[in-house]
Amino acid sequence: METFFNPSSVAVIGASNTFLNLAATICNLLKHNNYHGRVYAVNRKGEAVHGCPGYTSVLDIPDTVDLAVILLSAQHVPQIVRDCGEKGIKNIIIESAGFSEAGGDGHRLQAEMEGYLTRYGMRLLGPNCLGTLNTHNGFCCFYGFIPEKYGEGFVAPGTISYIIQSGGIGVLVLDSFTRDVCKVNKMVSIGNKSDIDEADLIEYFDSDNTEVIGMYLENVRNGSKLMDAAMKTRKPILAFKVGRTSEGSKAAMSHTAGMANNDVIFESACRQAGIIRLKSISELHSMPKIFTTMPLLRGNRIAVVTNSGAFGGIAADLLVEAGLEMAVLSEETQAKLAKTGQLFNAKNPVDLGPAMAKQMFLDIFEILLSADEVDGLLPVPNVWQDVVLEAIIELVKMCRHYEKPAALYIPNAIEKILHIRSKYQIPVFESPEEATRALAVSHQQHNYLLKKERHAYERNNIKGNGKEAESAVGV
């Protein structure tokens, strides 16, 4: 699978100098992104494209080819796939549409192409997809993608890998990361997934430098394969699936040739296999940072820290509605808090009032993180003064030290939040709902891993009481 993301040599089949040729944008992109592999263009005239040497057939390329990227009209594809087989190419991405999702003749073309794949033992990504992106080596075969349209950081290297069944969603996710503290590792658009599917890719991302796996799915063809793959990894898997309603399911069918899936079955599969089901597309890019920047939430008792009275109540409502609890602070903790300065409220929510001293923030964070009755923090500080931001930068380090997470929200217009987040590189969420949800999702992952360890322990030691397993989890 590694070759799909890190090929030494690529043939872009269909790339020419014709006006608006989509495959040519791939050649352009590979040059632009500083990809260091060899790139060949294949077209009728055998002409070079954006500096990539051109040939009339892959069979003429005087080099081994690791990966073929095919983007030309569907009726020519089966023949090209055969050529690739003859050339000894083992990995193929078909980006063209017009196969089973289009109905009619598409089914025949799909069957013919699949015949060649079997005959030559080739692996296929697609058809009807955008292919792959690897931010670490500059490899990207997303067609129609114009890097100049996006700011720096759009494809900055990171550790979140995405499996997506829609190119549009992929671009939206990448674009949303430009102003965030975590970035994308690899992204793969699976389209009709006639061979490689989400399960194969979960297995692969379990083995590489990925920290969090995100998925956008329109259908699931092989549920038990997906569950098996998901259950083998300890990495968080975050999935958004279209088709929660029959109307949504029908709409998705026309997009990527899926079957209408029963959502109840998917939901139960997620629960069993520890897949965290996302509630909105925006959670695809907003949730990963709770995993990449913070320890898991090991209990459900949260302390809210704010200097904006209103947000104490708002946060309390949200935490309870998300299945978490407002931590009940001990007398001892309250006494320690009261000593830090003039607090409005030393109970949870802890309300600092107008106090703006950095040390006071730090003391409060430390008292709460070290309190046995607190499992995590939901700080909602106004950041009128820079000292508060400095305290937040320290808080992120403290969270790692105490192995308890904090989900931050700063009550400001969204533009200012984005500005602060990227300038100070602190994991701020965009709404109190998002911050609360991040805590819930972190706790869900912790509980899943705990259950997993317990099962493993029980299998190995029937008489064990699970206590040891419990203590082994949560890092």
Place this chain on the structure above:
Amino acid sequence: METFFNPSSVAVIGASNTFLNLAATICNLLKHNNYHGRVYAVNRKGEAVHGCPGYTSVLDIPDTVDLAVILLSAQHVPQIVRDCGEKGIKNIIIESAGFSEAGGDGHRLQAEMEGYLTRYGMRLLGPNCLGTLNTHNGFCCFYGFIPEKYGEGFVAPGTISYIIQSGGIGVLVLDSFTRDVCKVNKMVSIGNKSDIDEADLIEYFDSDNTEVIGMYLENVRNGSKLMDAAMKTRKPILAFKVGRTSEGSKAAMSHTAGMANNDVIFESACRQAGIIRLKSISELHSMPKIFTTMPLLRGNRIAVVTNSGAFGGIAADLLVEAGLEMAVLSEETQAKLAKTGQLFNAKNPVDLGPAMAKQMFLDIFEILLSADEVDGLLPVPNVWQDVVLEAIIELVKMCRHYEKPAALYIPNAIEKILHIRSKYQIPVFESPEEATRALAVSHQQHNYLLKKERHAYERNNIKGNGKEAESAVGV
């Protein structure tokens, strides 16, 4: 009530040149905002503040005073209120905290002050509040507020009026509007509302140039008064209330001296009185534009228009989950749509595929808006080309012509959405969830007005069947 927002002369009591004097920020603000009324400062030394003439007592001001704004420590307030009464001032804003919300001595001070109010027949806003803001005449007595911190458009005049029980939320709302298509008319922070409450203000906003009323509440003291006021207006009332859970309710109590309210009762009051209950703080600024820029949604059948296949399914799921329906397009409508160009899908969701001609967008919008089986639109267009934005500008006009709303979402990173929205002044929502919710909220308001008209009709004409009433609603 008008005087609270449009006084000819104001005394700011407590404003001095002492370092960090909060009341002085109000004098500064009134000068900065081009407020044309007369402003007097009252302090111990009788010194002028930011160019406002100073006096040691309101009784010394050689002018009538329409409004007194009081911001000094609570123990001095009752005496000052008596002076105001003697001076003949009928309208008072007390911004100081330390009254009943603080407990202890605060209760006594509150009672003493209330005694003077009754004796002199004065109306009071507060205590423990920020006062009022009127974007149309530059009047604003929010203390601590530094206009230079915010961009232009922060207090640009608009038509949405807010009643808020937290200054922080007020600033957040104002700041969020800087990049939106609608703006604030008036804002009032009600604090402990020992006299004037949300009901009085709803009544006032029903009579002024307000189009939409937004509320942030931490408690409701007089539920039936609120319901009566709400039922008298046809303007949409959008309310967010803290304290949906007992934990949230407890946290809010420490903030603005409220009682824990039973949320079930509030919920039922909202339903009866046509108050639209908001699900998040961000809806306070995101929802009004569906009312200010679009006609009400009179039925629940929505057509989705997209050129991003994924969003067809996403929108369909969201609409159904919000209690709306995917419109079933007639054969005739589908035939008309098919004639506009190379569509991916002429059924609902209508998928334009990669087509980018302005006329094609316009034709599709017009066909759908004029179709009997469609009540409103949820367009999710990619705006790679400017022509799409031009078509959207036309769409807004078409919606008014056909008296059907469209809730727009553009699949882009949030920063780009904000940029497009403010540059082109089109009512774009920030997520597909928000756009769907706006349609649901619009339909809720329509249904409430319809029910209201029906009741009125039935009262006037027992034998009426309500048909005529139905046709009278919905503009």
